[in-house]
Amino acid sequence: MSGSSEERVGYITRVQSFSACHRLHSVHLSDEENKRVYxxxxxxxGHGHNYKVEVTVRGKIDRLTGMVMNLTDLKRCIEDVIMTPLDHKNLDQDVPYFSNVVRKRLRLHLGPHGEGSTSKPSARDQNTRDGQEHRRLQRRVE
Known part of the structure; x- marks a missing residue:
């Protein structure tokens, strides 16, 4: 296998946590309806949550370093794209992306340059443990 020119692909995942708050409230409902629904x-x-972040990077394994990505660079990306904008923030007031989104459960996909899009939660996202909600934010770099 030492003479093989086949490029190997690998994954690196880092898990971190952050805390943030938000309010479930729709401008399309009256105050009474909002109280009844939410x-x-x-x-x-607002009310707070502890969020779990799983960041997975997929890429070619460098022949010289044996790495998909330098872990220090991955930590810096997570800090810049997720932790600094979201940790200990009011998601409704401090994060423009969330200002008009009513979320009961949310999965956020961040593209290679940090742009976001929402999707319906997966069954795994809907699981709760000991009453604590977990959210997943994923950054995929391909």
Whole structure:
């Protein structure tokens, strides 16, 4: 296999956590309807969550380093794209991307340059453990 010219592909995943708050409230509903639909989550001051972030990078394994990506570079990307904009923030007020999104559960996909798009939650996202909600934010670089 030492003479093989086949390029190998690998994955590197890093898991981190952050905390943020938000409010479940729709401008399309009256205050009474919002309270009925969202209950205590419609609190004007918001409510907080601990979010789990799983970042996976797929790429060619460098022949010299044996790495898909330098872990230090991956940590810096996560800090710049996810942690700095979202950690200890009010998602509704501090993050323009979320300003008009009512979320019960949300999965955010960040593209190679940090642009986001939302999608319906997967069954895994809908699982809760000990009453604590987990959110997944994924950054895929291909």
């Amino acid at each position: 209950g205590k989550c419609d609190n004007p001051n």
